[in-house]
Amino acid sequence: MNIFVFVKRVPDTESKIRVDQAQKKIVEEGLNFILNPYDEFALEEALRLREAKGGKVTAFCVGPEECLTVLRKCLAMGVDEAVLLKDASPESYDGLRTARILAKALQTKYTGADLLLFGKQAMGADNSQVPAMTAELLGLPQANVVVKLQVEGNRGTAIREVEGGEEKVEFSLPAVVSAQKGLNEPRYETLRGIMAAKKVHIPVLPVEELGLGAGELGVGLEVTAMDLPPARKAGRVLAGTAEEAARELVHLLRSEAKVI
Amino acid sequence: MILVYIETRKGKVKKSSLEALSEARRQADGLKIDVQAVLAGTGLEGITADVFACGAAKVHILDSPALDAYSAQAQALALEALVREHKPAAVFFSATSLGKDLAPRLAARLGVSLASDCIRLAVKEGRLEYTRPIYAGKALLSFRLKSSPQLASLRPNIFPLFDSGKRSGEVVKKKVALDQDLIKGKVVELLGEKASALDVTEAEVIFSGGRGLKGPENFGLLRELSDVVPRSAVGASRSAVDSGWIDHHHQVGQTGKTVSPNIYFAFGISGAIQHLAGMSSSKVIVAVNKDPEAPIFKAANYGIVADLFQVIPPLKEELKKLLAD
Numbered sequence A: 001m002n003i004f005v006f007v008k009r010v011p012d013t014e015s016k017i018r019v020d021q022a023q024k025k026i027v028e029e030g031l032n033f034i035l036n037p038y039d040e041f042a043l044e045e046a047l048r049l050r051e052a053k054g055g056k057v058t059a060f061c062v063g064p065e066e067c068l069t070v071l072r073k074c075l076a077m078g079v080d081e082a083v084l085l086k087d088a089s090p091e092s093y094d095g096l097r098t099a100r101i102l103a104k105a106l107q108t109k110y111t112g113a114d115l116l117l118f119g120k121q122a123m124g125a126d127n128s129q130v131p132a133m134t135a136e137l138l139g140l141p142q143a144n145v146v147v148k149l150q151v152e153g154n155r156g157t158a159i160r161e162v163e164g165g166e167e168k169v170e171f172s173l174p175a176v177v178s179a180q181k182g183l184n185e186p187r188y189e190t191l192r193g194i195m196a197a198k199k200v201h202i203p204v205l206p207v208e209e210l211g212l213g214a215g216e217l218g219v220g221l222e223v224t225a226m227d228l229p230p231a232r233k234a235g236r237v238l239a240g241t242a243e244e245a246a247r248e249l250v251h252l253l254r255s256e257a258k259v260i
Numbered sequence B: 001m002i003l004v005y006i007e008t009r010k011g012k013v014k015k016s017s018l019e020a021l022s023e024a025r026r027q028a029d030g031l032k033i034d035v036q037a038v039l040a041g042t043g044l045e046g047i048t049a050d051v052f053a054c055g056a057a058k059v060h061i062l063d064s065p066a067l068d069a070y071s072a073q074a075q076a077l078a079l080e081a082l083v084r085e086h087k088p089a090a091v092f093f094s095a096t097s098l099g100k101d102l103a104p105r106l107a108a109r110l111g112v113s114l115a116s117d118c119i120r121l122a123v124k125e126g127r128l129e130y131t132r133p134i135y136a137g138k139a140l141l142s143f144r145l146k147s148s149p150q151l152a153s154l155r156p157n158i159f160p161l162f163d164s165g166k167r168s169g170e171v172v173k174k175k176v177a178l179d180q181d182l183i184k185g186k187v188v189e190l191l192g193e194k195a196s197a198l199d200v201t202e203a204e205v206i207f208s209g210g211r212g213l214k215g216p217e218n219f220g221l222l223r224e225l226s227d228v229v230p231r232s233a234v235g236a237s238r239s240a241v242d243s244g245w246i247d248h249h250h251q252v253g254q255t256g257k258t259v260s261p262n263i264y265f266a267f268g269i270s271g272a273i274q275h276l277a278g279m280s281s282s283k284v285i286v287a288v289n290k291d292p293e294a295p296i297f298k299a300a301n302y303g304i305v306a307d308l309f310q311v312i313p314p315l316k317e318e319l320k321k322l323l324a325d
């Protein structure tokens, strides 16, 4: 199987986010960046499929030069090849732009994938857009938020999480699948993997050279403000015994907060 | 016109779709346009009353058995045709599992960007402005969309329902023929015992438990609370889920679900930043924790510093009494 995995470099989840309101952006200095956690599930699934069925796994990342570190991590985990689609422009929060870059790369330079694995969401932009958009641009079926995946010949079956249950999705390959936590338990890189990854050459392809029109590389969002969420009002600690506090609480929920 | 996609499940219209419709109706007033709704599938004629009540001027039904079982490809194709015919200024979805799956698919098909999971809409200088949380709610991004039609999905449980006073109106049923060769995937089965239970993302009240619950059996206490309160559900921290005490479906937080119920009860949850990411847009947060220094108290509107096992029984009785009235 020829499997492609798409990974993004994102601020780690512990990061304290600072906002530059004048520039309408977040302050990136001082942030610690990591491989998007959901993409680790996608990577792990790709590696397991390769182990079971043979084939090759390639990781792709759209972003600046700094993304080479997350691609090295993919190599250390065991992917065969990694490609940086180099894009120097800042975070656009526009999933369509990323999807267009990926779709174009896959139509022109990197053809022949049987399975396209994504994370269900990139932390930060929190968009959950790129997998479905890429699928549509390539005319492929999709299964998003997947917790179980089976591939047999040129057919796939996935279990995806929905409100209050799960859906079983059947599709033909090639297909787009996006990974949810629960799909698998990602492996750690080994020291040997890390050492070997250092020696691998990672091709760097500037997105401007993919043959996309200027309009297609443009950003569809016009940011009007970047703010911190309003601080929650200081809360109230209810005194007394557990019974008294419980009674007071229910009373306040109805009479003060008016939520029940 | 703003077109709103109305989701149905088991022959009923989803409340979160009605919320998106209601908000569309409020924004459409500012834009001096009307709101229409679209439902996809067969046998849906009888369930439009709430759709008119929440502000639709007209209801379109895309009538095809190929749209009964969900396929993102099939739905996107059918919706594209409707959009090209009626040229709405905007198309709204609710940011449900289905909305998150379908809206980006349709956006790419139409070649437009998408505003996902919005929590606030406004009309400024005659244009729609979208606000959505990013970095797990640690920042809020406001923006306009340059392209037309504008596509957006709206977070459930944020936008109040609108009441037009109407219960009926014009329904336009359209037979759609889909090119089956273009449809390469679809849902074949809905699974899980949970299919009947309310999901945390849909619940108006959530009783969530963390490591402080001590073991799987004690999630039963939260289920008992949930039995008392209508439209409520049981949630959990990642620690509880990772310990195998409860299914991952229930996890709230950065790697779980994002919820915004009217009341979020956190029992024995410390309030790690990744947990807060999933529930800080709740209207009221109640924390029960025996550690007065637990960070959850900083996010909570009401806090009880006590052993949760002492609080749950009287709380259940008080809620029962209140709701019996």
Ligand SMILES: Cc1cc2nc3c(=O)[nH]c(=O)nc-3n(C[C@H](O)[C@H](O)[C@H](O)COP(=O)(O)OP(=O)(O)OC[C@H]3O[C@@H](n4cnc5c(N)ncnc54)[C@H](O)[C@@H]3O)c2cc1C
Residues within 6 Å of the ligand: A013, A037, B209, B210, B211, B212, B213, B236, B237, B238, B239, B240, B251, B252, B253, B254, B255, B256, B257, B267, B268, B269, B270, B271, B272, B273, B274, B275, B278, B288, B289, B290, B291, B294, B306, B307, B308, B309
């Ligand atoms: C990438 C990443 C993603 C993550 N995603 C999520 C996520 O989606 N959701 C999530 O929840 N976490 C997430 N986490 C984990 C998070 O950092 C915390 O570890 C987790 O939320 C802690 O769960 P907890 O509050 O149940 O446990 P603890 O932090 O151990 O807190 C237990 C609390 O219970 C209290 N307690 C104990 N006994 C009692 C009692 N008898 N009565 C009252 N109180 C009691 C204690 O005082 C304590 O405050 C993520 C972490 C990472 C790194």
Ligand SMILES: Nc1ncnc2c1ncn2[C@@H]1O[C@H](COP(=O)(O)O)[C@@H](O)[C@H]1O
Residues within 6 Å of the ligand: A006, A007, A008, A009, A036, A038, A039, A042, A060, A061, A062, A063, A095, A098, A117, A118, A119, A120, A121, A122, A123, A125, A126, A127, A128, A129, A130, A131
């Ligand atoms: N810049 C990127 N480069 C490569 N893959 C990406 C990029 N952005 C998003 N993705 C993929 O798309 C998934 C969903 O991202 P998003 O739609 O931004 O939430 C991620 O988990 C990645 O698998």
